[in-house]
Amino acid sequence: MDIKFAHFSIKKSHRQLLLVGVTSSLILILWLTGHWSRQIALENLQQQNQHQLRLFVANLQGQLEKYEFLPELLATNTLLINFLQHPNDVKSITALNRYLETINKVANASDTYLMNAEGWTIAASNWLSERPFIGRNFAYRPYFQEAMKGKLGRYFALGSTSNKRGYYFAYPVRDKQEILGAVVMKIELLGFEESWSAFKEEFVVTDPDGVIFISTNDEWRYKSLYPLNKSVIDRIHSSRRYGNARIGTLSVVNKDRLSEQAQVVNMGDPRKSDHLMLVQDMPEAGWQVHTFASLGVVNSQVLKSLLFAAILYIAIVLLVLYVYQRGRRIKERERFERRAKQVLERRVKERTADLTAANIRLLREIEEHRRTDETLRQTQDELIQAAKMAALGQMSSGINHELNQPLAAIRSYADNARALLARDRQDEASWNLEQIGELTERMAKISSQLKVFSRKTSGQIVSVSLQAVIENALKIVGPQLKDTETELHRKLPQEELYVMSDMVQLEQVLVNLITNAVHAVELQAERWIQIAVSTKQGKAIIEILDNGPGIDPENLGRIFDPFFTTKSEERGLGLGLSISYRIVEMMHGTLTAGNREQGGAVFTLQIDLADLN
Incomplete structure (x- = not known):
């Protein structure tokens, strides 16, 4: 028992000596770190404020020299x-x-x-x-x-x-x-105080008696840095230098002199932070310019250095302890790893079979999802094309009217040409034939619009001209506007705008929105539709407005749902706005609907502008 007790006492004594040594080393390192970091921080602060002081003095001297002559x-x-x-x-x-x-x-x-x-x-x-x-x-x-x-x-x-x-x-x-x-x-010299008041440092200018007359701190003005004799104060008052201003004292206390122009001072209140005071003479005017910089940044740097040194020292001590403990546990860990490896190998074999089966099922599901996605995309394209065909059917009456007029004129011109040729009036017959040619070209343009509208999309998002898309859409719905006597107002920017979209699909969206607007205003005495284009934060904003009755507030939340419509069956199945919404969503844009305060509905389409740089 005596031997064990002595051994325990020796171990306890070693631990106490080790703790004392570690603590003493930490105190010494922290003291050296604090002293070294304070000197460096003071030197950096002095260099920084010396530069500011030179600028202030140069600015002040330049102002005086400008008027001196x-x-x-x-x-x-x-x-x-x-x-x-x-x-x-x-x-x-x-x-x-x-x-x-x-x-x-x-x-x-x-x-x-x-x-x-x-x-x-x-x-x-x-x-x-x-x-x-x-x-x-x-x-x-x-x-x-x-x-x-x-x-x-x-x-x-x-x-x-x-x-x-x-x-x-x-x-x-x-x-x-x-x-x-x-x-x-x-x-x-008021401008100096205003222009330098934004700096963290305080700048003051003192007269030959040490009285502050220019200061970025209003409370320091007309105070001396050090106590003045009564005779000096009487002389200042007799010269009326500062009028009736009371000459006070800041009571600057010198604490640490760093150089001839720099010293650490306290502004008379030990509870406040010390300041670094720099001084530069202006011998021509008999002034001294001072700058006062709070040592808060120095104290903060010292605190950071002490904290870093303490953390580093503790980390080193902990690292040493960790290495020591790690050496003791390596063998135990090796034994544990061998046992764990055996268990892991057994479990891996068991899980491998499960994972292989799950992987096969996953591959099958992925393939099934791929086929489903492809079918969905194909169905969506077919729906878009079907919507186009439906729109073509709705526009057929206006297009028939556009084609019937030139056909009737062609028949009339052909009859006239045949009669004129029988009378040997070839010049007049030739003019009638030219008119037939022009009417034929007009009919070709009308049919080309149908061909452009019915073409399938490429499915690629590229840079396209927004003005060209709008013009193509208006060519398609032009017969409807003319047939219903609906006025079209445009507010387009003068410069060409390019957006990221599929040109065919964007035309389809605009045709759907304009066609809906035409249907909305058909019962109004005066019918008009407006297309307004603007830009904001990298987006092109297209607004389709009308003077119709607007959208019932109860329907605003359902207006983009598939098969939702307030029209008769011959006007459509309620897929136009739903398809338009999906098209815009695929082009990374947004499509919203609302009512104007003046009456009527407004559909707002936002789509990314193309980066042409």
Whole structure:
């Protein structure tokens, strides 16, 4: 008992050591994986946002450079110099205001105005607005002070009159070496925030004091990234740079510095995700452009890497255990397989005889199904041909009428020709013979329509012209339309449409639908039928409309059933619509029936358009 107990204790100790080793290895691998994946994810995020930051800065610099030279160019205009020298010239003030207004519109600037040496605005592009700049003193603005020193003044601030954010360019107006005043142009930078607000990253632009004045986050505007001294805040208020806006603080907390331009920061709320902050200077304007990208994607990548490493490590451990267990069970499995093989061989022999007999029965059934399908197809073709013959019988009265007229005319022309020949009037007799020839050709065309209609289908689905099919069908039902005095309206597209169908069968469907429409309107005072063709989503849509009484709603669900008809027996057996439905179904199309709100029935045929590419 003591020996067994000691052996059990040793095994238990080995299992505990193995568990500790596996757990320690997992912790170490996860730590290394997390650290490595975070560094890579931060580098990728930094590269991506560095590119976005360069684009933003380039866009902003391009916008400023587009206007930078305009004040200097305006300062050389003699109209401005003369007015500063003679400010009381009433005639030139209107011309100067109009000139500044025109320049402002052409440059698409916010405001353009002229200031004298004391800082008073004496001409402005907004001279006709409700709150013009004329008569206002902006000497306290730094851009005016820089211009009066002979430099190009640049300044971003809220307009003291308009209360709109804008960037000011000011340039001195000189007469030789004397500075007479300054010309100022203000541009608005609203478009940057709107165009960049769709990005996941936040973009901000700070002034030399670190106050945000352009931001894709409205809540950050007029706040500093770091706490400001009271003297700095007093100086901002005294210059009226941001009007009455309250200067707040975002309290950015630096956590991890990656480089001179990149560091991980927290926006003052430890519960929120950290951000990667990138910075780029704009020395000409004295600004700094920042981009803040949430580290959510970095944390997500780290989590994925940790999960993958844990799964991979566990998979390796399980694989090792599996290989170990598999080695123990191979022999047992081999014994089981030998026994199973013997049982299987015996069962295979038993089942082989059953399967052979079942296979013979199955082959016989397949052959019987094939013969049945062939008989069904042949019967269906014969039904279609029988329907054609029935339609020919229904059209016989109209065709007889079409043939009787030329036959009577031929007899009359023949009698005339014989009498004229007896009188030796050959020219007149020849004309009568020509008329007989034309009438014979007309009768041949009528008979050819019957031949085309009665021909058998090829059974192949090919690309055919829809307009040609419609024209052939109308030639066949033409005598019926004429005999019943039914008007035919067509709404066909100008371009040729090609559909995938059997031309003969599609003609049969259209003949059936048009013939039914003729029967439907025969009791109306004014009779008309309309054929409308359109396309939608790769389908050709053919609508046959009439102004008849429509279809009884109770019959709409049965109208395509075989032998269902509301007509008399001499009009048919009720197979036309049923056969038409099957034909369209074989061509992978649809045929539906309904009633129009204005009255009358509508049959809609949808069939695939041919791909001619």
